[in-house]
Amino acid sequence: MERDSMTIWNAAYREATWNGLSAEPWDILIVGGGITGAGILREAARLNFRTLLVEQRDFAWGTSSRSSKLVHGGLRYLKTGQVGLTRASVQGREQLLAEGAGLVDPLGFLLAQYENDGASAGRLVYGAGLTVYDLLALQWSHRYYSPQDFQMMAPYISPTGLRGGFHYQDAQTDDARLVLRVLREAADDGGVALSYVRAETMRFADTAVDGGAPVGLWLRDTLTDRRAEVRAGVIINATGAWADTLRLQVGQESRIRPLRGSHLIFPAWRFPVAQAVSFMHPIDGRPVFAFPWEGVTLVGTTDVDCPPPLDQDPGITADEVAYLMAAVTGHFPALDLTLDDVVATFAGIRPVIGSGKADPSDESRDHVIWDENGLLTVTGGKLTTFRQIARQALEQVCARLDGVGGESGESRLARLHDDTPMFTPLDDAATLPATMPAETRRRLLGHYGARVAELAAVAQPGEWDQIPGTPAVWAELRWAARAEAVVHLDDLLLRRVRVGLWLPGGGVDLLPRVRAIVQPELGWDDERWAAESAAYLGLVAAAYGLPDRATIPDWRAMLSRSREARAVAVVVRRERRLSAGRRAGLALALVLLLVVFWRLIRHRETGEGVE
Template structure:
């Protein structure tokens, strides 16, 4: 393994001082799922890789999706057969390589009276979907009549129903998946740095890219890095970097916004996930997840702040109206929403088309200077697109390297289990440990589905902390924070509470109670002064309030217990 490889916040100075004396084969700009996938594919083909991200890893679209590994059923409407085939088959690969994190999710698609897609059209679509994804018999679709549909999901409005199709998708945590891919790339020798921004590209005498000037956003220090190839995997920022490389370049990309809302499960007690058509060509999800149900997504043109896309009142009104129309007796209001998030997609421009009508195809651009840009990537299909990008990289810069991609068979970090049954067995062993140490059993389930086999490292650290006389759950929380700082590049409260754990989205109302323990752990492990930890809390407070800012309440602020 490359001696530089790591994602430890405690070793940032060492990484930065060393990268200036190394000539990399590939510099990847962007630490979302596409950049992570490219770094992993390139590193496992023997290339020396540096990945940099100006924010935290997965801070953009890659932590703001619907959090599904789905086969793109709706892409069939646009006859994008090749795209559906790719993403539908990739679900199996990701489930196999990260069985703790990518889990089967039965999905119901209602067939409505007077809808454009009736029983036979839905059946034909699901049959083709099963075929394209090579779905095995136990997970192939089933068609339900009206009575069976209502039994399966009583909240659906029976007056609108004719029946339903039932099929299987996979759910995940997008920020966690990105992190596990990055850690796997690190284990293969890649150097991955968050809070490291591109200042400018550098060029040789023939105006070919040969590296970049980077800035450590935590210290303000600038660094010159040499690389034979530079890859732009910045998602919504792709056009900006393309124009930075070639100022005459006209953007061929557009941005759209997707919004998701979270409500308490008792307010919307779905028995299972539902995926349904609405007027205008969109399809909405409603997905139960532990103590909450979340729903989305919108697809509207976006021209705002890419770093902080916001959820507006209009978004909330639109989503809740469609949910209340589809489900009887729910009657959700804006006051019921306990959290939300908005993400920005990048799509290839197509004249005279609404966002929902634009193709979700991917594209790889190459500039005259050699900059390789990937646009249009999706969470589900990231691995295959990364493979194509690295193929292009080898063709352009390393023709002597004839290695093919191996990522289809590489277990992701935390996912070193033979199958889903092995995950259950591991969880059972962790719950036995929980009983001995008086940990809450549900916490073990959370840790295993979040960190997989690496839960062992967290439990080991929690055992070491026993001498400090902390309450069991506080000890476990401090151990988790320690793990993410040492292994996942966590530098501040927002990194941990938003992207590594998803607590802001799915457990927002519990944050005030744990915040003192979280702050104390950060101060201790990172040796932070009071001013710095208060600065971090103030920054997190902005995100905390933004999650329900559309309510315009005067008391959205978090109060520490």
């Protein structure tokens, strides 16, 4: 049932929804408001399940607003033979590109090859991997370029030792806006989502009747401290890196290995790149990238353990700053980038299933679905594959809730895997001003989908102008404050309209204009605005800025020591490269090609999936 979206996610809607939480049992209760939970809510609403989603902080507060913004097919997973994961990712990417223009957009990738990072063997391996990558997407987008041609596409990259590189196609998104659009469309189909509601204590059934399976949760409204007992046929734990919190309540051991990935953001004019550039870190050989995103240049990422507690906004550490600065200094020395050029930083926590590997980067990024004593946990995985993950989780739900709502599980399963578009198709964009630049129009349609008409309806004179230094327009702030569940100022400026990432100091210079637009919409008095703005600026300084500069190691000295160490080993590598390195690379290339061709042929002949 479609609702009047102007009343969804404002204070009155939240109050009415809370008061009805315990009136009758829900079919499904989802805990976690990131992309995984949002995707499950979207698909469950399509199947006419009565579904509630709760999130303890803001929607997309955790990993899903702090990713690397890439919608990619997982090229790196081919190296470990995870063809199924790569194929699922490529399929997800292609569908998002086809349906989400303006929210999910193509991104060209350049993969630099240098003498000192095993480029001879690397060309064979990466060439084979990119061939497989393109075949899985039924396209041919990659090409190898000479050093001279490669520098034409990445003019500021270091020419020293450059042997050329590959170009291929991937995609990027605004991750937080992706979550919001999926949630909004789920709400239009009858799904219910509440932020700032914590799932605290599991309620179990009578052990003598059905083994003590969980049948509900005690929920706490963190804004008012009131509590409600909510019952549900199925409880889904979609809390990502926080999944062990609920799992422990059903007697399970901790299995999540939270990994932090941190990023630096530079102004596009100071670090100009026309497309993504990926290269091996000059110190440890890990892949690092720099790419254009929403008018800035994003550099990432690290991959380090992030031990508990995880209840505060994660921030980049001094060592991570030095690590990423060493990467850009080593490969883009002509730009002479310094800490003064950094606009903002951010760090996200990846929900990775721990297997005891010494190197965090060696842990699998695939998702898992665990049915543990009746609690269904869905965690791990990639932003790109959220729909496939949601459908796999709901396969188990359909079996459990067979006959609920008068529909068989078998009937729902058939509808679950139909070719329904991921996003609600748009009728037209006539409600936007005819004089609006085409790129702004495209972006608004992608970010807000069918809600763009309501956004246009609330815009005041002058609010179609761009917010200085950003791709957003002022009207987006008004719409978000009115109808997008904004509770705190950081919800608005870090996740709805991402001023806090695009501008120095979180956009502090624009706060007077922001206040004039959103304070009346949110109903905040002057005291509340003062408290919110102080808390926001404090958060930006603590978690989205640089740590104390005195604590940041000298990355230039780190680079110098690394170059000395490489000089000692370079002769040995050159001798090995033409023998063992080339043979190993060629062997791996052949194996990858044979595996993917065999699995594609088998899929075509038998209909068997390769996920």
